[in-house]
Amino acid sequence: MPVDIVDLRSFYRSPLGDIARRFIVRVVRSRFSNCTGYSILGVGYATPYLGVFRDEAVRVLAFMPSEQGVVNxxxxxxxASALVEVTRMPLPDSSxxxxxxxxxxxxxxxxxDLLSEIWRILTPGGRVIVVTPNRSGLWARLDSTPFGHGQPYSLGQLRDLMREALFSPTQWAEALYVPPFRSxxxxxSAAAVEAIGAYFSLPGAGVLIVEATKQLYRPVGVRKAARQVAPQFQPALAPEAIGASCSSERDRFEP
Structure with a gap:
């Protein structure tokens, strides 16, 4: 079930939400370090992570799902925000x-369908960063934060989903090693906990962060067509030559 826009905004205004924003935006910014002259789109509730790009990008847009709600x-x-159907975004191809x-x-x-739509609007060689709750992390198990809602992903599940949508994952990262408690x-001590977790790559991070590029070709095996061997049917009636049939009938009745 989607998180309401009011709850999302309240979370990011809290001390715990500010910590989550700082740790995630650090990874995002390290991957998108120079976006001068680029067009950037945030999908979902991405506004806490878009502000760092406003001074250098040509345009920065925020599209929010219709079932979630929208804020200015x-x-x-x-x-620069809009309420949209994220599987049918009002943008031209490769924009x-x-x-x-x-x-x-x-x-x-x-x-x-969401990833396929993002593939459509990305320019050739365009890049996407996806942030999802980590299935094995503590943040996904507690619904006191927005990362505890919806379907969390494992590394393998997210990789397969990206490849099925014709994206090539290039970089993986994790964040939110600090537990989602408001103590x-x-x-x-959140900064120290986060630094230790990232340095030793400890298990149980709160979110997975994957960067991927748009593939311009369809690799073999992305979509496996179900091929069934056609059954071999035998004819119900075996045809015979007319002359042969008459001869056999005549032979049978002649004394």
Missing amino acids: WPSSGHS IDRVIVVHALEISEHPH RTLLH
């Missing part, structure tokens, strides 16, 4: 250079 973004100036997907894939009823002591 940015808070000043012309609005976006970079896409950031947050709080979208795990709540989508049709994740493959003041834990929040103060």
Whole structure:
């Protein structure tokens, strides 16, 4: 079930939400380090992660799922957010250079269609970053944060889903090693916990972050057609020559 837009906005205004934003945007920014002259699209509730690109990108848009709700973004100036059907976005083919997907894939009823639509609007060689809850992480097991809703993914599940949608995963990362608790002591030590978890690649991170590029070809085996061997039917009646049939009938009745 999608998280309501009010709950998403409240979470990111809280101390725990600010910590989640800082740790995830650090990874996102390291992958999309220079977006000068690019068009960037955020899908889901990606506005907490889009602000760092506004000063360098040509345009930054935020598309939010119709079942989730929408908020005006940015808070000043012309609005760049819209309520859309994310599997049918109002954009032409090959019109976006970079896409950031947050709080979208795990709540989508049709994740493959969502990724296929992102593939359509990406420019040739365009790149996408997808952030999803980690199935083995603590954040996915508690519904006190938005990362505890929807369908969490394992590394293998996310990789297969991306490849089926004709994306080539190029970089993998994890974030949110800090537990999703609102203890003041834990929040103060969150940076140290995150640094230790990332340095040792500890299991149980809260989110998986994958970067992928748009493939321009369809690899063999992406879609396996179901081929069935046609059964070998035997004719119900075996044809015979007319002369032979008459001769046999005559022979049978002659004394």
